[in-house]
Amino acid sequence: MYNLIKRYVLKMTKEDINNFAISKNVSLNPEELEFTYNFVKKNWEQIIKNPNLLNLDRYSNHFSPENLAKIKKLFNEYSARYQSYLKNL
Numbered sequence: 001m002y003n004l005i006k007r008y009v010l011k012m013t014k015e016d017i018n019n020f021a022i023s024k025n026v027s028l029n030p031e032e033l034e035f036t037y038n039f040v041k042k043n044w045e046q047i048i049k050n051p052n053l054l055n056l057d058r059y060s061n062h063f064s065p066e067n068l069a070k071i072k073k074l075f076n077e078y079s080a081r082y083q084s085y086l087k088n089l
Contacts, residue, residue, distance in 0.1 A: 001085060009044045012037075026070045035062040048086050051079045 014037045021028050021036075028036060039059070040047075047054055056072050063071065 032063050
């Protein structure tokens, strides 16, 4: 599973992130998109290994309040859904 995620993240583009955000009713402005892309590319391993350590409120200055709330909700939803698959990474 780890290698599959790694390959996906290495190939991931800003457009991929933006398309996912749009599909979840999150409209990222260019600065939010840039921050999200760089953050995911840099921190994906730590996030999947221990998602409970991620405090999205620390990054509130990078997102509008509306987008931050939506992102937090999405993160919690997906973390709960896939946590069992990521436990053994």
